[in-house]
Amino acid sequence: xxxxxxxxxxxxxxxxxxxxxxxxxxxxxxxxxxxxxxxxxxxxxxxxxxxxxxxxxxxxxxxxxxxxxxxxxxxxxxxxxxxxxxxxxxxxxxxxxxxxxxxxxxxxxxxxxxxxxxxxxxxxxxxxxxxxxxxxxxxxxxxxxxxxxxxxxxxxxxxxxxxxxxxxxxxxxxxxxxxxxxxxxxxxxxxxxxxxxxxxxxxxxx
Amino acid sequence: xxxxxxxxxxxxxxxxxxxxxxxxxxxxxxxxxxxxxxxxxxxxxxxxxxxxxxxxxxxxxxxxxxxxxxxxxxxxxxxxxxxxxxxxxxxxxxxxxxxxxxxxxxxxxxxxxxxxxxxxxxxxxxxxxxxxxxxxxxxxxxxxxxxxxxxxxxxxxxxxxxxxxxxxxxxxxxxxxxxxxxxxxxxxxxxxxxxxxxxxxxxxxxxxxxxxxxxxxxxxxxxxxxxxxxxxxx
Amino acid sequence: xxxxxxxxxxxxxxxxxxxxxxxxxxxxxxxxxxxxxxxxxxxxxxxxxxxxxxxxxxxxxxxxxxxxxxxxxxxxxxxxxxxxxxxxxxxxxxxxxxxxxxxxxxxxxxxxxxxxxxxxxxxxxxxxxxxxxxxxxxxxxxxxxxxxxxxxxxxxxxxxxxxxxxxxxxxxxxxxxxxxxxxxxxxxxxxxxxxxxxxxxxxxxxxxxxxxxxxxxxxxxxxxxxxxxxxxxxxxxxxxxxxxxxxxxxxxxxxxxxxxxxxxxxxxxxxxx
Numbered sequence: 001x002x003x004x005x006x007x008x009x010x011x012x013x014x015x016x017x018x019x020x021x022x023x024x025x026x027x028x029x030x031x032x033x034x035x036x037x038x039x040x041x042x043x044x045x046x047x048x049x050x051x052x053x054x055x056x057x058x059x060x061x062x063x064x065x066x067x068x069x070x071x072x073x074x075x076x077x078x079x080x081x082x083x084x085x086x087x088x089x090x091x092x093x094x095x096x097x098x099x100x101x102x103x104x105x106x107x108x109x110x111x112x113x114x115x116x117x118x119x120x121x122x123x124x125x126x127x128x129x130x131x132x133x134x135x136x137x138x139x140x141x142x143x144x145x146x147x148x149x150x151x152x153x154x155x156x157x158x159x160x161x162x163x164x165x166x167x168x169x170x171x172x173x174x175x176x177x178x179x180x181x182x183x184x185x186x187x188x189x190x191x192x193x194x195x196x197x198x199x200x201x202x203x204x205x206x
Numbered sequence: 207x208x209x210x211x212x213x214x215x216x217x218x219x220x221x222x223x224x225x226x227x228x229x230x231x232x233x234x235x236x237x238x239x240x241x242x243x244x245x246x247x248x249x250x251x252x253x254x255x256x257x258x259x260x261x262x263x264x265x266x267x268x269x270x271x272x273x274x275x276x277x278x279x280x281x282x283x284x285x286x287x288x289x290x291x292x293x294x295x296x297x298x299x300x301x302x303x304x305x306x307x308x309x310x311x312x313x314x315x316x317x318x319x320x321x322x323x324x325x326x327x328x329x330x331x332x333x334x335x336x337x338x339x340x341x342x343x344x345x346x347x348x349x350x351x352x353x354x355x356x357x358x359x360x361x362x363x364x365x366x367x368x369x370x371x372x373x374x375x376x377x378x379x380x381x382x383x384x385x386x387x388x389x390x391x392x393x394x395x396x397x398x399x400x401x402x403x404x405x406x407x408x409x410x411x412x413x414x415x416x417x418x419x420x421x422x423x424x425x426x427x428x429x430x431x432x433x434x435x436x437x438x439x440x
Numbered sequence: 441x442x443x444x445x446x447x448x449x450x451x452x453x454x455x456x457x458x459x460x461x462x463x464x465x466x467x468x469x470x471x472x473x474x475x476x477x478x479x480x481x482x483x484x485x486x487x488x489x490x491x492x493x494x495x496x497x498x499x500x501x502x503x504x505x506x507x508x509x510x511x512x513x514x515x516x517x518x519x520x521x522x523x524x525x526x527x528x529x530x531x532x533x534x535x536x537x538x539x540x541x542x543x544x545x546x547x548x549x550x551x552x553x554x555x556x557x558x559x560x561x562x563x564x565x566x567x568x569x570x571x572x573x574x575x576x577x578x579x580x581x582x583x584x585x586x587x588x589x590x591x592x593x594x595x596x597x598x599x600x601x602x603x604x605x606x607x608x609x610x611x612x613x614x615x616x617x618x619x620x621x622x623x624x625x626x627x628x629x630x631x632x633x634x635x636x637x638x639x640x641x642x643x644x645x646x647x648x649x650x651x652x653x654x655x656x657x658x659x660x661x662x663x664x665x666x667x668x669x670x671x672x673x674x675x676x677x678x679x680x681x682x683x684x685x686x687x688x689x690x691x692x693x694x695x696x697x698x699x700x701x702x703x704x705x706x707x708x709x710x711x712x713x
Contacts, residue, residue, distance in 0.1 A: 004434040007306075008425055009342050010350030010388050023347065025307070034347040035308060036428050054252055054311070057422030078450045082252035082266075082314040099453050102405065132417055134343060145537045165451070171613070173472045178440070186438040195438045197458045200611040229537050229588050230500055243486040246587060248533050271532065276583040277506025280621040284531060285583065319532040321585060324489040352634065418450040 004188065007033040007048055016047060021047025037134075038188055051188060054131060055081045055113050055133035057161040059106050064128065064161030065101045067118075077102070080130060085115045085159055092120065101126065101167060103159055123159065128171040130186050133164035136185045139180065146193050153200035175203060180188045210215050210363075212370055214417035217412065219355070219367045219419055224336075224427045225344045234344025236427075238336040239371065242326035244278075247336035249344040252314035260315075267315045270299030272333050274322040284401040294330045300383040301334055301354070307347040316346065327380075328356040334394065339424055343431070350367040352393060353420035354384040357413030359401065364408055366416040381409055385417035448659065449648040454657035462645045463660070470499075475696060477652040479523070481691035482599065482660020482711050484607045491624070492608025494711070495601040497563060499592035499654060502534075505600035506583050507608040511617055514570070516579040522577035524576050525604075528597050529585065531709045534586035535655075553586065553614075556699035557668030560675040561637030564605070568630035576617050580629065591654035594666050597638035599708070605629055606712040626710075629681065636705040637675065640697040644683055649693060651700075664691070667697045 011033045013024065020026060023035045024046055033039070057063075065085070069076040075123065076087040077095055087102075096102075101102040104117040116137055131139075140160055142146050152160055156170035170176045186192055214220070220241030227237035255261045272294040276282050283417035302318060318340070320333035331354035338352040356368050360375035373380050379401045384394025392414075403408065466474055478499030487493035490508035497610060514521060528551030530538045538544070558564075569578040582601045586593060607627055609624040643653040643661035653661060662683030668676035679685065685693075 006429055006432050006434065008351065008428045009348035010386075027349075032349070034349065035345055036342050036432070050345050052343065053347070055232075066454055068450055082254070082311050084254055096503075099450070099457060101454055125458050125461075126454075128454050130451050134345065146355065169397070173469050182440060183440055185440070188432045188434055189436075189438060190434075192438070199438070229533065231588055231590070232533075232664075244487060246533060250532060250536050253536075275504075275506055275619075276527075277487065277493070278580060279489055280618070282508035282510050282581050285527065317532050321533055323585075324487045328698075330465045351464070356559055366625070390497070 004190070005039040006036070006188065008036050009029070009034055011066055014041070018044060018046040019044055021045055021052050022049035022078050026188040040069040040088050042095045048085065052132045053134050055079070055104055057081065058108055058162075059109055061106045063104055063106065063117075063163045064123075064159065064165035064167050065102045065104060067096045067098050067125075067127070070096070070098060078167050079131070079161070085117070087117060087120075091117070096122070101128065103161065103167070113183060124169070126157075126167050127173060128179050129149065129168065131164050131166070131180070133162060134158060135187050138160055138183050138192060141193050146183065146196065149193065149197050149200065150176060153197070156180065175200065178203070210365065212369065216281055216363055216365045217341065217415065219416065220369070222423050224339065225396050226339060226427060226431045229298050232340070232344075234340040234342070234346070236336040236339040236343060238332060238339070240328070240332045240335070241367070242324055243328070243329055243332040244323040245320055245332045245336045246316065246323065247320045247333065247340040249337070249340045249346065251314065251316035252311035253313035253317070255313065256286070261313040263312050266306070266311040268299050268303040268308065268318065269307065269317040270293050270302060270320070270337065272320050272322075272330065274325060274329070278322045278355045294333075296356055297394060297396065298330060298334050298337070298384075301335060301352050302341060304391070304393045305338065305350055305352050306341060307349060310347055327368050327373045330382050331355050331384070333432045335420055335424065339427060342428055350386045350389055351421060351424050352384050353387050353417040353424060354382065354394060355413060355416040355420050355433075356397065357381045357383055357409050357416055359405070364405070364412055366412060379409065381413060383413035383417060384411070385414060385421075387417065387421040390414060407426075441509070450482040452656050452659055455656045459656060459660055462637065462659075463552055463646045463648050463650070464661075466648065469656070470654070471631045473606065474648055474650045478481045478654070480599075480707065481553065482707070484603055484711055485713065491611060492604045492606075494600045494604035494607070496596050496603065498592060498599070498652065500588050501592055501596045501654075502586070502588040503596045503600040504510075504585050504587055505597075505604040506524065507604050508581045508583070509611050509619065510579045511577065511582055511613070511619060512579045518566070520570045520573035521566035522579060523566060524555075524564060524580040524582060525653070526551055526582045526597075526637065528554065530586050530589060530593070530595070535589040542547050548578055548681065549588075550593045550597055553594050553666050554601060556597050556664070556676040556678070557639040558602055558605075558637050560668060561635050561670045563631050563633075563635040563637055563670075565630040565632065571617055574703075575674075580605070580608070584613055587654065591656075591658045592641055592652045594641045595639045597653065602637060603711040606631075607707065633709065635637070635670050636708050638701050638708070639666060640669060640700055642696075644685065644689070649689060649696075651696070655663065665693055667694065669697050669701050671701060672698050680700040
């Protein structure tokens with residue numbers, strides 16, 4: 001069984017020649033971690049799976065965004081990222097209000113780092129649960145196993161943004177939030193999907 | 207070698223206690239008790255910077271604020287920031303900037319707030335130590351962790367982590383030293399006193415060893431927050 | 441850095457629209473009843489430098505209060521009485537919406553309302569804070585810092601201030617009436633413990649009256665009403681935000697606040713070691 005190793009910023013990882021993945025840096029042929037996270041190493045490849053951190057846009061990602069401001073020719077959208085993005089009115093068929101929630105896909109990231117969105121869907125009134133983007137893979141789970149357990153046991157409609165914003169409409173909002181908090185707090189542990197399933201079954205009727 | 211007032215050895219640090227993630231609305235945070243110093247540090251960011259003309263197109267701006275609560279010192283201190291606070295904010299910000307991979311986030315700001323809730327010498331070192339932890343807690347990409355400590359002399363002895371009483375000694379020399387670990391690169395160095403060159407070198411060497419002890423403490427604190435074994439915690 | 445007014449977080453704004461339907465049905469997102477307070481934790485006497493201290497956690501709202509006595513001159517119209525001054529700071533520490541700087545209007549308002557709830561309760565015997573009548577008195581500075589801002593800062597601030605006062609010790613003075621640092625008399629502040637002040641703040645959301653709003657509920661609130669209560673007596677009140685209350689609603693809130701008094705005054709009294 002693979003023992004999980006937690007590393008912190010500046011931890012020396014290896015001086016072997018490996019392909020650099022995310023959250024590592026190289027200095028004088030030595031490879032170090034740049035974040036607090038779980039070491040992921042193979043003979044050819046090394047990276048650190050971050051336990052917290054900001055979202056960096058990547059083409060193809062589905063995002064939950066919120067309209068922050070209306071400008072003359074477009075809207076400023078916030079999406080849990082270090083910078084906001086701009087959505088031209090020409091891409092839309094209707095007017096948006098401040099506070100409207102959108103689910104959209106990153107079609108393209110241009111040279112100057114600006115983002116083009118497509119597949120824009122306006123979501124109905126709902127709640128946004130905010131966490132770091134690094135937690136999203138565990139909230140979805142292998143083959144969406146975790147996500148399905150959350151949906152079924154709390155009777156919720158859930159749309160997950162890769163940016164760490166999770167939109168939901170739920171018959172049991174308090175239970176869902178507690179379950180999400182559980183995933184977020186224990187994301188480094190193994191067997192999480194089963195533990196969350198047990199938690200939900202135990203607390204379902206409350 | 208005379209024992210210190212609180213019984214510590216010359217190279218011994220005061221007891222430290224830490225809790226990460228105490229401020230839930232922040233991206234990262236740290237509550238630190240170090241001797242009779244108490245400090246809370248929070249990190250928000252990287253996030254959009256306002257007003258826009260302050261943005262740097264090549265890297266994140268690090269805005270570090272060091273403040274002392276009015277009740278943190280013997281005589282109540284006015285809530286209005288003093289020049290001392292502004293200066294400490296500036297140099298402390300530089301020390302964190304050298305650790306954070308700021309080039310990854312152009313046109314943004316990283317807001318670091320530190321508030322001293324109780325003070326007994328070495329507050330800027332405590333604040334930087336807590337802020338470093340808060341930055342790591344926030345998941346900011348960093349080259350290392352900044353560990354800070356006071357190194358100096360009092361009553362003829364070279365000592366680490368001076369208390370207020372020791373700072374007030376007649377021959378007192380007090381150096382705040384901040385070190386990027388594990389690289390052992392000095393990122394903060396400020397001193398008040400009157401010290402010969404050889405003694406200065408000794409003091410720096412002792413300070414670096416002290417920073418290593420702080421670094422061990424910081425690493426443990428980070429690892430403790432993420433236990434891989436055991437049942438899930440609510 | 442340029443100082444901005446506290447801005448509104450987009451996620452909170454979105455969530456504040458969502459709660460309206462449920463509130464209309466009497467349901468709150470965290471499962472509370474409309475008139476139920478969140479979990480309350482109080483820790484006192486934990487700061488070595490302060491003359492009294494308290495850390496209040498009301499749900500996710502956290503306020504730290506520290507007391508420092510200063511020797512000052514009395515007000516001309518009350519020459520033989522000491523005084524108190526309550527100050528609240530909302531900074532970048534407590535919320536992504538605040539930016540550290542000079543007090544913004546929120547901090548000023550909340551601090552002053554919390555102050556009045558204590559001051560007008562006549563709990564502190566200000567005459568006992570006189571040192572040399574007409575010349576020198578103790579001023580109790582209560583400085584409050586928000587560590588986490590998740591709604592109802594007024595009640596949390598008042599709780600932090602009053603519990604810090606409950607545990608404050610008077611410093612010793614030298615022959616020139618200067619405070620001797622770190623030396624205390626064994627006197628607590630002289631108080632009328634029959635007059636423990638309690639602050640109760642209501643918000644109107646979707647035409648329902650609720651207690652102890654969190655941040656999201658506050659954003660959805662159209663009107664707010666804060667009361668200072670001692671027993672069955674109203675000692676101060678403060679209506680804020682642009683919406684309206686009917687006479688019925690005001691009377692309902694006063695009855696409800698008086699009904700909560702016993703529970704909170706006991707908590708405050710129990711915090712006194």
